[in-house]
Amino acid sequence: MTYRRISYAVWEITLKCNLACQHCGSRAGHTRAKELSTEEALDLVKQMAEVGITEVTIIGGEAFLRPDWLEIASAITNAGMRCGMTTGGYGITLDTARRMKEAGISVVSVSVDGLEATHDRLRGRKGSWEWAFKTMSHLKEAGIIFGCNTQINRLSAPEFPQIYERIRDAGIFAWQIQLTVPMGNAADNSDILLQPYELLDVYPMIARVAQRAQEEGVQVQPGNNIGYYGPYERLLRGGHAWAFWQGCNAGLATLGIEADGAIKGCPSLPTSAYTGGNIRDHSLRTIIEEAEELRFNLGADTPKGTDHLWGFCKTCEFAQLCRGGCSWTAHVFFDKRGNNPYCHHRALTQAKRGVRERVFLQHKAQGNPFDNGEFALVEEAIDAPLPVNDPLQFSGDRIQWSQSWQQELSLPSLTTH
Numbered sequence: 001m002t003y004r005r006i007s008y009a010v011w012e013i014t015l016k017c018n019l020a021c022q023h024c025g026s027r028a029g030h031t032r033a034k035e036l037s038t039e040e041a042l043d044l045v046k047q048m049a050e051v052g053i054t055e056v057t058i059i060g061g062e063a064f065l066r067p068d069w070l071e072i073a074s075a076i077t078n079a080g081m082r083c084g085m086t087t088g089g090y091g092i093t094l095d096t097a098r099r100m101k102e103a104g105i106s107v108v109s110v111s112v113d114g115l116e117a118t119h120d121r122l123r124g125r126k127g128s129w130e131w132a133f134k135t136m137s138h139l140k141e142a143g144i145i146f147g148c149n150t151q152i153n154r155l156s157a158p159e160f161p162q163i164y165e166r167i168r169d170a171g172i173f174a175w176q177i178q179l180t181v182p183m184g185n186a187a188d189n190s191d192i193l194l195q196p197y198e199l200l201d202v203y204p205m206i207a208r209v210a211q212r213a214q215e216e217g218v219q220v221q222p223g224n225n226i227g228y229y230g231p232y233e234r235l236l237r238g239g240h241a242w243a244f245w246q247g248c249n250a251g252l253a254t255l256g257i258e259a260d261g262a263i264k265g266c267p268s269l270p271t272s273a274y275t276g277g278n279i280r281d282h283s284l285r286t287i288i289e290e291a292e293e294l295r296f297n298l299g300a301d302t303p304k305g306t307d308h309l310w311g312f313c314k315t316c317e318f319a320q321l322c323r324g325g326c327s328w329t330a331h332v333f334f335d336k337r338g339n340n341p342y343c344h345h346r347a348l349t350q351a352k353r354g355v356r357e358r359v360f361l362q363h364k365a366q367g368n369p370f371d372n373g374e375f376a377l378v379e380e381a382i383d384a385p386l387p388v389n390d391p392l393q394f395s396g397d398r399i400q401w402s403q404s405w406q407q408e409l410s411l412p413s414l415t416t417h
Contacts, residue, residue: 006288009048009255010057010086010267013041014066015369019088020124022192023113023151025183025268026369028061035259038068040280042075044257047284049079053255057084057109059267061259064096070103077104084108086149089135090128097135097142108139108146109176112167114156122155122192136170147174147219153192154392157202158400164209165402168218175213177206178223179342183270183332187365187373191392196357197382199347201396207232208405214239224248224268224326229318230344247323248337250274251294258369263287265294268328271370297323311339311377312346332372333359341377356382 014035017028036044048056056076063069063085076083084107085100092100100108110132113122119129139146148167150156156163167175182190194202210220210232222236228245237243251265258264261279262271276291288294299305306319313324324330325340333341340346341359350357358378365373386393 005252006255007052007054007253008057009053009055009257010059011257012060012259012267013058013063013069013072014259015061016065017061017088018065018090018125019062019128021088021113021185022122022124022189023153023180023184023186025181025186026061027184027367027371028369031061032259032369035066036261036279038071040261041068041072044261044279044284045072045075045079045081047279048076049081051285051288053081055082055084057086058105059086062088062090064092070099073100073103073105077106082106087111087135088123088128089132090123090125091131092135092138094138094141097138097144100139101142101144105144108144109149109174110136110139110146111150112148112163113151115159115162115166118155118159122151122153133166133170136167136172140171145173147172147176147221149176149178151178151180152194152202152206153180154194154198154394155192157194157205157394158398160205161209161399161401161405164213164218165404168213168216172218174219174221176221176223177226179225179329181225181329181332181342182361182365182375183268183328183372184365184370187332187361187371188367190361190375191390193359194342194394196341196343196347196359197351198394199342199344200351201394201399203230203232203344205396205399207235210236212405224266225329225340225342228322228325228343228345230348232344245322245325247300247321248297248325248327250297250327251288252297252300255288255294263291263294265297266328269370270328270331270372271368273331296327308336308338310336312350313339313343316346316349318345333375334377335363335372335374350379351382354382355379356384358387 015032073083086109089110116129213220234243256264256267262275264274274293276293277287324338327337330337330340359375362376363374365371
């Protein structure tokens with residue numbers, strides 16, 4: 001049956017948050033209008049188990065600000081599904097961590113987006129960095145395995161190697177990395193976004209850090225907009241022969257659930273364009289089986305699987321396999337999927353042609369959760385003068401390598417070609 005295709009759900013159980021992140025895609029802060037009641041949430045847990053979901057990650061906002069969050073976590077665990085959590089970590093005491101363990105929360109990802117000053121700036125609250133590390137120490141003492149997730153943008157990228165060292169020393173087992181894209185608050189703060197041509201300096205840095213992480217036993221987990229098909233693709237995705245990007249998984253393996261019951265094929269996708277229905281109106285099974293918004297990837301292996309591509313992605317040699325990379329990333333830049341500016345192969349190909357790509361905001365976002373504006377793409381000569389008054393511009397010489405990196409051998413090239 002087609003509904004069995006989805007095994008993993010990310011569930012925003014509340015939009016209430018105690019941070020005010022510059023890059024927050026959902027514009028979290030206050031609760032959504034008409035968030036699911038406890039009864040509705042517990043019924044949704046049963047429906048998720050019935051359609052074959054095996055793992056649920058609860059998020060917010062900040063999930064622990066919902067009063068019944070541990071009851072929901074316990075229900076997920078008791079229904080035979082693995083329960084994880086992603087948190088900003090501001091305020092998780094040792095007692096809270098122990099109660100999380102009792103509720104069956106088996107893995108937690110704590111957001112760390114820079115060294116202390118940068119993290120606190122991005123997260124909009126002084127002391128948030130300190131709390132993230134306190135939370136990790138509390139999780140460790142409570143016996144919950146934990147990792148970190150990091151947004152890579154012009155503020156955090158220079159500190160990337162040192163971020164790794166700090167979170168490694170805190171005891172993480174895994175590190176998920178993602179490029180910041182212009183959704184929600186990040187659409188309003190587009191000066192912090194990496195420019196496409198800056199990926200030429202970003203990826204060698206990421207690869208060097210990922211190689212050390214691999215050697216030191218930390219799993220680097222690239223988000224859906226990391227890649228694609230550059231010289232470090234296999235290294236970043238685990239090192240084995242089939243470790244390379246194989247297309248958007250929205251609606252194929254993943255499900256996104258918003259706090260008011262809206263269902264999407266991926267938790268990151270914009271609400272207005274990709275909501276397939278609400279569990280108050282239809283069963284989860286019906287939405288998964290019938291909503292077109294959750295089925296757009298089902299024909300990926302047919303000739304029509306690339307019909308949505310345009311721009312560079314339409315002409316790319318990897319088009320049929322890649323299908324335009326991450327749908328979320330392309331859509332929030334250009335208000336439609338199918339042409340992804342955040343691609344390492346693309347940046348390298350354009351550089352060989354003597355072309356540099358930049359984006360600039362053309363139409364602002366309206367100010368709703370999970371919304372986006374629209375950017376224009378500029379192609380120019382690679383040696384053309386860059387815009388003036390751009391103080392956050394990123395380049396390799398801004399990377400803050402600590403002393404421990406100086407004696408390393410050069411990075412090997414692991415190609416996907």
